[in-house]
Structures are given as structure tokens and as C-alpha cells.
Amino acid sequence: MSDPRELYQQVIIEHNKKPRNFGDLEPCTHQAHGLNPLCGDDIVLKLVVEDGLVKDIRFQGHGCAISKASSSLMTVNVKGRTQAEAEVLVEQFRAMIRGTLDVEHQAHDLGRLTLFSGVKDLPSRVKCAVLPWATLHSALHGEDTTSTE
Amino acid sequence: MTTAVLPLDVPGIRRDFPALTTPFHGKPLIYLDSAVSSLTPLPVVERMSRYQSFEHTNVHRGVSTLSQEATDRFEEAREKVRAFINAPSVKQIVWTRGTTESINLVAQTFGRRNVHAGDEILLSAMEHHADIVPWQLLAEERGATLRVIPMNDDGELILDGLDDLINERTRLVGVTHVSNVLGTINPVKEIIARAHAKGVPVLVDGAQAVPHLHVDVVDLDADFYVFSGHKLSGPTGIGVLYGKRELLEAMPPWHGGGSMILSVTWEKTTYAPVPARFEAGTPPIAQAIGLGAAIDYVTALGLDRIAAHEHALLAYATERLQAIPGLRIIGTAREKASVISFVLDGIHPHDIGSILDHEGVVVRAGHHCAQPVMTRFQIPATTRASFAYFNTREDVDALVSGILKVQEIFQ
Numbered sequence: 001m002s003d004p005r006e007l008y009q010q011v012i013i014e015h016n017k018k019p020r021n022f023g024d025l026e027p028c029t030h031q032a033h034g035l036n037p038l039c040g041d042d043i044v045l046k047l048v049v050e051d052g053l054v055k056d057i058r059f060q061g062h063g064c065a066i067s068k069a070s071s072s073l074m075t076v077n078v079k080g081r082t083q084a085e086a087e088v089l090v091e092q093f094r095a096m097i098r099g100t101l102d103v104e105h106q107a108h109d110l111g112r113l114t115l116f117s118g119v120k121d122l123p124s125r126v127k128c129a130v131l132p133w134a135t136l137h138s139a140l141h142g143e144d145t146t147s148t149e
Numbered sequence: 150m151t152t153a154v155l156p157l158d159v160p161g162i163r164r165d166f167p168a169l170t171t172p173f174h175g176k177p178l179i180y181l182d183s184a185v186s187s188l189t190p191l192p193v194v195e196r197m198s199r200y201q202s203f204e205h206t207n208v209h210r211g212v213s214t215l216s217q218e219a220t221d222r223f224e225e226a227r228e229k230v231r232a233f234i235n236a237p238s239v240k241q242i243v244w245t246r247g248t249t250e251s252i253n254l255v256a257q258t259f260g261r262r263n264v265h266a267g268d269e270i271l272l273s274a275m276e277h278h279a280d281i282v283p284w285q286l287l288a289e290e291r292g293a294t295l296r297v298i299p300m301n302d303d304g305e306l307i308l309d310g311l312d313d314l315i316n317e318r319t320r321l322v323g324v325t326h327v328s329n330v331l332g333t334i335n336p337v338k339e340i341i342a343r344a345h346a347k348g349v350p351v352l353v354d355g356a357q358a359v360p361h362l363h364v365d366v367v368d369l370d371a372d373f374y375v376f377s378g379h380k381l382s383g384p385t386g387i388g389v390l391y392g393k394r395e396l397l398e399a400m401p402p403w404h405g406g407g408s409m410i411l412s413v414t415w416e417k418t419t420y421a422p423v424p425a426r427f428e429a430g431t432p433p434i435a436q437a438i439g440l441g442a443a444i445d446y447v448t449a450l451g452l453d454r455i456a457a458h459e460h461a462l463l464a465y466a467t468e469r470l471q472a473i474p475g476l477r478i479i480g481t482a483r484e485k486a487s488v489i490s491f492v493l494d495g496i497h498p499h500d501i502g503s504i505l506d507h508e509g510v511v512v513r514a515g516h517h518c519a520q521p522v523m524t525r526f527q528i529p530a531t532t533r534a535s536f537a538y539f540n541t542r543e544d545v546d547a548l549v550s551g552i553l554k555v556q557e558i559f560q
């Protein structure tokens with residue numbers, strides 16, 4: 001396992017303390033509720049999508065530093081992108097965590113989200129990092145709830 | 150502890166647990182998760198291995214010597230369980246897969262027969278999901294209601310209103326002997342007496358009690374007492390349902406199949422007497438024998454000595470953890486077994502668990518299958534350290550330095 005310090009870098013600690021785009025968003029066009037029954041992590045994600053563009057996105061709920069920072073950085077990266085681009089990010093993020101995308105040697109659009117690449121060495125935490133992304137996927141596909149189980 | 154007991158030979162005991170002397174993430178393993186499942190000592194592993202290698206065949210079938218001997222070993226283990234909890238008869242010891250299955254068995258047999266629309270089942274506020282969900286399923290099916298014995302901020306049950314909570318509609322009281330989250334040792338003897346005063350039977354969930362306390366089902370006057378092998382230094386896949394004779398005998402079968410019958414025709418089946426009636430199919434034989442060996446092991450160490458050792462560790466750990474700024478212990482009952490749950494300001498238990506894991510310290514982080522307890526204390530989860538007879542003060546020190554490291558990372 002990698003040293004947890006590599007994962008718990010300043011950026012992640014900072015986003016955990018001061019998550020961006022945290023709060024309610026009404027009215028919204030898309031929303032979903034993500035649950036990790038194993039640990040009780042719980043997020044509600046709301047979006048305003050207009051003309052195929054993610055105009056606004058916010059999340060609420062509680063979870064560990066990994067899931068909170070992942071949610072926070074996700075909102076930052078998705079806001080202002082097209083829905084199609086957001087879906088590509090979802091896929092690339094999942095692939096990175098699964099270990100099928102080598103972020104150092106393969107092309108991707110993840111930018112600072114590669115901070116989470118260390119999660120692939122912590123199998124017990126994979127679901128924490130992926131939960132917001134799975135929830136985003138559900139929201140964009142009109143599903144109300146997502147579970148990591 | 151008023152009477153002096155000889156201390157445990159902890160270094161000697163630790164040699165029975167190969168995991169404790171094998172590096173883990175390059176460090177010694179500090180196992181503080183016995184409440185989730187205890188490590189299995191070598192004599193138990195070896196006993197199961199001997200059975201599996203040389204003595205194995207099915208039980209209660211056939212006339213071969215091998216089969217007879219396997220049956221004898223299997224039934225000897227049942228006798229060990231009987232003696233361990235002081236049950237009057239081996240006929241009151243039913244093998245199950247564990248605590249969860251034992252409770253489901255009672256809910257689906259006793260419960261289905263006795264719980265009707267409008268009836269109530271009374272559970273304590275600190276039950277494990279295993280002692281909630283089976284009753285919820287039954288209540289939904291029957292149109293019955295679950296009611297709850299509340300607890301205070303220390304994690305002690307509030308028994309003032311108990312006599313009102315138990316009323317003419319109450320069909321069963323379910324209470325955990327020791328809370329797996331809070332460590333609270335509940336006054337089950339008193340609860341049972343007060344339920345019996347109103348003619349209501351009590352099921353005691355002993356999953357966390359049997360590893361730490363002398364349990365005497367007759368002294369408690371428990372109607373049902375359930376536990377799992379794997380929390381008592383034994384293997385997974387085996388558990389026990391103890392029940393009062395007249396209750397077990399009045400209960401209909403649950404799972405049907407081989408071994409639970411007297412005779413079968415196309416028209417009608419007659420059922421075996423208890424406990425066989427509740428043991429359809431091939432049982433977990435090696436596991437039952439392993440549980441018997443585990444009982445021998447802890448009995449030889451001495452439950453009094455185990456309790457004294459764990460109590461001292463709990464006191465030491467409580468003192469050291471309380472001294473950490475920003476740390477709050479959840480569960481501060483006067484009567485506690487060796488379980489400490491805690492929360493750290495601003496740091497989620499999963500992050501604590503991951504970082505401690507890297508330090509070689511294995512704890513549990515989460516809701517511990519007791520979400521109503523989390524709700525009661527308005528927290529999403531806790532980190533829990535639980536101590537067994539092989540743990541030492543050095544283990545507690547490692548936990549403390551691990552926690553300080555977590556706080557440093559999160560500063």
C-alpha cells in the first residue's frame with residue numbers, strides 16, 4: 001500500500017475542510033442521491049444543465065475526506081463543461097481508480113484529479129472516491145439513487 | 150476486581166497467534182478488532198485441521214466407525230457449549246451459522262407463531278442490525294410494531310420507563326448483553342426479571358458478551374441466548390441458539406430437509422425433537438468442533454483472568470485516549486467491556502482507519518451495523534478499538550501514536 005500521506009496531500013485535506021460548491025441548489029434540472037451503505041457516506045448532488053452545458057452543480061451530505069474532496073474537486077472540474085465532457089471525466093476517473101488508466105503515460109483530461117490516483121492502492125477506499133462520480137453519472141442519466149454496493 | 154487473579158501469560162499466548170508475529174505493512178500487527186472477529190489461536194486451527202484431515206465424514210448418518218466418531222466429536226462440542234453457558238441440557242443447544250441466523254430462526258419460528266397484528270416487540274436502542282432487521286421483517290409481515298428502550302448520553306439503557314414499555318401487547322424483548330459499539334454491559338438479569346414479571350420472554354444477544362463475561366443462562370433466566378463462534382476465538386460459520394426447553398419444543402420447524410425429520414411420506418412428515426428439528430442438512434462440523442476447541446482454550450486461560458486483563462487494558466486505553474485533544478469517547482457507561490469507540494474533531498473515521506492501518510493498527514471504522522446508535526449520538530460513524538486477551542499496553546500506545554499521526558496529517 002502507498003503511504004497514506006501521498007493520498008492525504010494538502011489539496012485533499014484542504015478540499016475536505018473547505019469543500020467547493022457545497023450546499024443546496026434549487027431549482028435544478030438534475031439530481032441524485034449517492035449512498036455507500038458500507039460506511040454510511042451520503043451525498044446529494046444537484047445540477048443545472050442548460051443547452052447541454054453544466055451551468056451549476058452543488059453537493060451536500062457527509063463522508064470521509066476522500067469522498068468529500070472527490071466531490072468538491074469533481075464539482076470544480078465539471079462546472080462549465082458540456083454534459084458529454086462530464087461523462088468522459090466520469091469514465092476516466094473510474095478507469096484511473098480501477099487502475100486501467102495510467103495517468104502518467106496515457107492521455108486524459110483529469111488534470112488535478114490525478115491526486116486521487118493513489119486510491120487504487122487502497123481498495124477499501126475506492127468506493128469513497130468513486131461515490132460522487134457514480135452519483136453524477138446517475139444524475140445525468142435520470143436515476144434518483146446510486147449505491148456503491 | 151476484588152479477588153486477586155493471576156495475570157495472563159500474554160507473551161506465551163501471543164505465540165499461539167501467528168498473525169501477531171508476522172510483519173504487516175512491514176510492521177508488527179496490532180490487532181484491535183476482536184469485536185468484529187477474534188483471531189483464531191493455533192490449538193483451534195490444529196483441532197479443525199486434525200478433524201478435517203483424519204476424522205472427517207458426515208454426522209448422524211451411517212453406521213461406519215468414522216461416522217460414529219465424527220458424530221461423537223460433534224456432539225462433544227455441543228456439550229462444551231452447554232457447560233460454557235451453564236445450560237441445563239444439550240437438547241437446548243441448537244447449532245446455527247451465527248448470531249444472525251440464531252435470531253432469524255427465533256423470529257421465523259417463535260415470532261411467526263406468537264406475533265400478530267397489533268402486537269409489539271421491544272428492543273433496546275443499542276441493538277445490532279442482526280437484532281433489529283429480523284424483527285422488522287416479522288413486524289411488517291404480521292402488522293406488529295417495534296418499540297425501543299431508550300438510552301442516555303453515556304450509552305446506558307434508561308430503565309425507568311421499562312415497566313410501561315412492556316405491556317399486554319409485548320410478545321418479546323430483545324436486548325444485547327454487551328453493545329458492540331459502546332461496550333456497555335447491560336443489566337440483562339434485571340431486564341429479564343422485569344419482563345418475566347409481565348410474562349414476556351427475553352432474547353439476549355450475547356455475541357459480544359461470551360468472549361468477555363461468565364454467562365450463566367440459568368442465573369440470567371434468559372429465554373433465548375445467542376452468539377457466534379468467530380467472536381469467541383473460534384471459526385466463522387458456526388453459532389449457537391440456546392432456548393428454554395418448553396419454548397424450543399413449542400416452535401415449528403424452520404428449514405426443512407434431512408436430519409430434521411422422524412419420518413417422511415408423500416402425505417406427511419413428522420419432525421425430529423429439538424435440537425435436531427432446527428438443524429436441517431449437513432451442519433458445519435469442523436466449525437462446531439473448532440468452537441468446542443475455542444471454548445477449551447479460553448476456559449483454560451480463565452475467563453476471570455481474561456476479564457481482569459481486558460479491564461486493565463480498557464482503563465489504560467480510556468485514560469490515554471481521553472488525554473488526546475479533540476477526541477471524544479462514545480460510550481461511557483459505568484459497566485463496560487473492552488470496546489472503545491471514539492470520534493476525532495473534523496476527521497472522518499474512515500480516514501482514521503486507513504491511516505492507522507498503514508501504521509499496522511487494525512481497528513474498525515464505520516457504523517458497526519448499528520446505525521440507530523449512530524443516529525442517537527448524531528454521528529455518521531465511529532472508530533472502534535476492541536481488546537482481547539492477547540493485547541498489551543504497547544498495543545494501546547501504538548493506537549495513541551497512530552491517532553496523533555492522523556491529527557498531524559489533518560492539521
Ligand SMILES: Cc1ncc(COP(=O)(O)O)c(C=O)c1O
Nearest residue numbers: 247248249277279329356357377
Ligand atoms: C452485538 C452483536 N450482535 C450480532 C452480531 C452478528 O453476529 P454474526 O455476524 O456473527 O451473525 C454482532 C457482530 O458484529 C454483534 O456484535
